[in-house]
Amino acid sequence: MKKFINGQGASRIVERMGKEFVVVKNPDYVHPSHDIYPLAPRITRPLKRIDAIVMDMDGTTTTTEALCIHSLEHMVRQITDRMSHRVWGGLEPAEDYPHIIGNSTTKHVEYLIKKYQPYIKIENLQKSYLEAVAWTLKFGRDRKRQEEVIGNLHYFGLKSLLEDKRFRHYLSLERIESLDFIELTRYVISEFAGAIKPRSVTDLVRFGIDIYYHRYHEILNVLLSGRGDALSKELFGKAGIRLIEPMKGVAVFLALIKGLLxxxxxxxxxxxxxxxxxxxxxxxxxxxQFSKKHRLSQLGTAFMKKPVKTAVVTSSISFEARVVLTEVFRILREQISRWPLSVSKKNKILKKFESYENYYDAVISASDSSEIRLKPHRDLYSIALHRLGIGREHFPNVIGFEDSESGTIAIRAAGIGMCIAVPFSETQHHDFSAASYVVKGALPETLLRYHLFLDVK
Structure with missing residues (x-):
């Protein structure tokens, strides 16, 4: 096949690649402006066997999507000086959520920056950005994220901040009290805010990304410190709500497909x-009406004979995935310990669930790819299939689960024809045209009504 061809030649090749295609818009700074992917032939019949299952993390496996939405909204509030809900009600679920769930952080922030750009106040942007820089370099736990912040400082001509003796002194302190950090941020803002002059939407997006990650990682740090209950009141209006927990049915689903039941x-x-x-x-x-014990028993027996390779896939970076999945599996163990099973059976299951690394055959995060190649691009799911050792001839025996429009597109674009959309409240307005099935009852309905799309006789 020729490497260099004209438009007509390209059209002929594309026509042979499939019957359904999707157009994916790239970030503004990427060439070309769009990519075109052939989608795997849609599979709707029950499968004779399942070789692998790939699942999204945020919104499909865990409830963390709400934290991401909160952090994005918080970013908008900070740079527009609309922190009060009386001044601004917040993001619109029907209008905004389809654009800020399921894609890359860059695309999410880019959408919000473009929409709310007329309301951005430069002094608030400067203040929020420098606070994010100071916090990330002092308290951030992800080295790659810190490197990205440093890279942005160089890009914006703020290398002098990194060389500032007072700033470097604060960063070198083993411990820093909250009042000292407030003093540090005030100093940084007074000395360096004037040098922050966004020249384009791309610049605003860079600022917005660092501000977003500041808030989200701040929440994750609170969770790691064991103070999640206190923060839940601020985020959800009442204390006692877990910041992160498994989506409904996840515990039974994961135990079942590994042949543990x-x-x-x-x-x-x-x-x-x-x-x-x-x-x-x-x-x-x-x-x-669909719930029959013998069908669950049949599924349990089928997967006991042939456990399924399983991967979790997320557009979150590895640090975020590590924190989230560690907390999720802690809660899963609590749930499993209450199941009406024998002690020996529960102990066997709990051993498999002692950590997410012990359970999953592959964990794929944004850190395994590039920010510009996240969903709806196929890359994360293609990497997952490769890590699982699933060859192209076995793609028809793989099931993918996603809660977002971008995720379902990524699954089909990666060659997986059996794509199951499991929307939740925040993604109910997404377009799931790429999905084989839209299962509003998520994993419980997947098991009880559809028997996990496995042809069990």
């Missing part, structure tokens, strides 16, 4: 129905 899967029918009721009591009542 066997015939005992039928004993967890009440657990799945309770999970469904917590999501929507009315839907739970409808789901009962």
């Amino acid at each position: 066997g015939k005992d899967a039928e004993k967890l029918l009440p657990v799945l129905l309770d999970n469904a009721a917590e999501m929507d009591p009315d839907f739970s009542r409808k789901l009962i």
